[in-house]
Amino acid sequence: MxxxxxxxxxxxxxxxxxxxxxxxxxxxxxxxxxxxxxxxxxxxxxxxxxxxxxxxxxxxxxxxxxxxxxxxxxxxxxEASAWLARYQRFWDESHERLDALLEELQEDEPDRAGAARERGEDDG
The missing domain is CATH 1.10.10.10 (Winged helix-like DNA-binding domain superfamily/Winged helix DNA-binding domain)
Structure with a gap:
């Protein structure tokens, strides 16, 4: 214990x-x-x-x-708060990576939709 x-x-x-x-x-x-x-x-x-x-x-x-x-x-x-704060950098970096990925996916979305229309595929 x-x-x-x-x-x-x-x-x-x-x-x-x-x-x-x-x-x-x-x-x-x-x-x-x-x-x-x-x-x-x-x-x-x-x-x-x-x-x-x-x-x-x-x-x-x-x-x-x-x-x-x-x-x-x-x-x-x-003291407990200070211990938890050590992980703030981890969460900040994780959120930054997620933000970058989301931005990348949003930038790629129009390209994917255009390519699908060219192939005659429907989004819905």
Whole structure:
């Protein structure tokens, strides 16, 4: 089982509930009750999600008075984004090749249609 930080981050982000929790925490710190409110699940179930996020380093838990708040830790998201960005060049080059091929096919299309008409073939 992979336990490196990037694997933990991507594992945590794989769940839509955890992604929604992170979206909420981007607006500010929140209690378990606050985080559980929009979901049809118990506070203990939300607490399990929070433990996964905390283990991945995506959140920290702090006490303010009697409240225990969850706080977004954005650095691991930056690191995951930087890892994904390495593939941006690959996708850019792939799109450039596809664009060139499409342009070539579009330029050849009138020639093919004219040749077919000369042979008496119909397009449709």
């Amino acid at each position: 992979a336990t490196d930080r990037l694997s933990l981050v991507f594992g945590a982000l794989a769940d839509p509930t955890r992604r929604a929790i992170l979206t909420r925490l981007a607006k500010g710190d929140a209690t378990v009750g606050d985080l559980a409110a929009p979901f049809d699940m118990s506070q203990p179930a939300i607490s399990k999600h929070l433990k996964v996020l905390e283990k991945a380093g995506l959140i920290s838990r702090i006490r303010r008075g009697t409240a225990r708040l969850s706080h977004l830790e954005a650095r691991p998201l930056y």
